[in-house]
Amino acid sequence: MLSKSMKMVYTCNGFILNQTLMRNIFVFILMIQALAVMAQKNIKMYPERNGDSIIYYADNHEIYPVSLVFKGQPEVNNMKKPEIFKTKQVIPAKTTKMRVTYFVVNDKQKGWGVKKMPGYLSYIGDITQKNYDTNYAYNLPFGKGKAIWIHQGYNGTFSHQNENSLDFIMPEGTEIFAAREGLIIDVVQNNNQGCPTRNCAPYGNYISILHPDGTIAQYYHLQQNGAQVKIGDTVTKGQLIALSGNTGWSSGPHLHFVTYLPSATGDKNRITVKTLFKTGYGDKVEYLEERKSYSRAY
Numbered sequence: 001m002l003s004k005s006m007k008m009v010y011t012c013n014g015f016i017l018n019q020t021l022m023r024n025i026f027v028f029i030l031m032i033q034a035l036a037v038m039a040q041k042n043i044k045m046y047p048e049r050n051g052d053s054i055i056y057y058a059d060n061h062e063i064y065p066v067s068l069v070f071k072g073q074p075e076v077n078n079m080k081k082p083e084i085f086k087t088k089q090v091i092p093a094k095t096t097k098m099r100v101t102y103f104v105v106n107d108k109q110k111g112w113g114v115k116k117m118p119g120y121l122s123y124i125g126d127i128t129q130k131n132y133d134t135n136y137a138y139n140l141p142f143g144k145g146k147a148i149w150i151h152q153g154y155n156g157t158f159s160h161q162n163e164n165s166l167d168f169i170m171p172e173g174t175e176i177f178a179a180r181e182g183l184i185i186d187v188v189q190n191n192n193q194g195c196p197t198r199n200c201a202p203y204g205n206y207i208s209i210l211h212p213d214g215t216i217a218q219y220y221h222l223q224q225n226g227a228q229v230k231i232g233d234t235v236t237k238g239q240l241i242a243l244s245g246n247t248g249w250s251s252g253p254h255l256h257f258v259t260y261l262p263s264a265t266g267d268k269n270r271i272t273v274k275t276l277f278k279t280g281y282g283d284k285v286e287y288l289e290e291r292k293s294y295s296r297a298y
Contacts, residue, residue, distance in 0.1 A: 043068075043091065043122050045100060047114070052105040054079070054114055058098050060091040063232055064185045064210050067091075067127040068100075069264050070118045078112035079103040087118075088264070090126045123269055124185070125216060125262030132213040132261060137285045138179040138277045139238055140296040141219065141257055142170065151254060153290030154274060164272035165258035166288055172253045173226075174244040176219055179257070179277070182209040184233040184241075185216070192224040196251035204248020204256075207241055211259075215273065220256035221247050 042061040045068075047054050060066045070087045085101050092098070105112045142148050152167040186208035193203045205222035207229065223245030229235060246253040260270035276285050282298035 055102040056100045058091045058100050059096045064093050065126045067123040068120045070120045072118040075115040078106050078110050127262045127264045129214045132215050138275050141179045147295035149293045164274045168255040170244050176242040178235045178239045178241050181237045182211040184229050185210045187227045189227040191247045194247045194250045201249040217259045221250050
């Protein structure tokens with residue numbers, strides 16, 4: 001999750017100032033505002049003046065949608081909001097100049113301006129999405145001809161409390177395949193340490209894949225430099241993506257697999273979901289259970 005605050009500020013005394021001075025002041029203020037928000041590398045919001053209106057736009061240069069959650073309502077002086085200001089807004093991937101809100105002067109004879117824009121937090125993905133493909137059948141994330149034990153399942157007692165995730169026991173260096181097609185939106189593979197306590201949680205290597213229905217899958221505890229894909233790659237179902245490992249918070253070599261919907265209120269900014277898998281020869285679709293072994297013959 002990214003987070004930044006934005007506080008600004010366009011004020012003007014109407015006809016008390018001449019037009020040239022007003023223009024210079026406005027340009028200066030826009031420069032200050034731009035500097036305030038450019039600290040966010042790939043998502044920014046900025047104002048533009050159009051006659052007697054001020055329009056706020058957002059650019060999102062990321063390859064995935066970004067959700068903005070504003071901490072309140074704008075404060076304006078002698079201006080009206082022609083539309084309701086939405087405190088939750090989703091900026092699509094690779095989008096420039098998406099209108100967030102705008103304001104129009106009420107009385108041109110009086111001072112007017114935007115006193116303050118509320119700060120905001122930004123989140124990876126579309127936090128407004130509630131529906132997803134609950135019937136999608138995922139591939140098992142390991143190779144054909146293998147049988148893998150589920151050590152910890154959904155809502156497991158060790159580290160999966162209130163979390164729909166799965167731990168597949170497998171030796172380090174086992175090939176990991178995409179359980180579902182999607183877009184690679186994050187890759188971490190530089191870590192080389194792991195231990196059975198929370199102290200090692202920051203050192204887990206992982207890959208995140210954004211699915212067509214808006215869910216995101218993460219493959220954790222990967223081997224150092226074990227990623228076989230890079231950010232921006234589009235992968236197919238069953239494509240080799242990584243080698244398993246034992247990095248991060250881990251009591252032994254395994255793959256931690258979780259699928260979730262982005263969320264502004266859920267634990268770790270996500271709502272984890274259960275996923276169906278094809279097992280055996282691929283003719284059976286089921287939820288995987290803790291302390292059971294599942295084979296892949298497809």
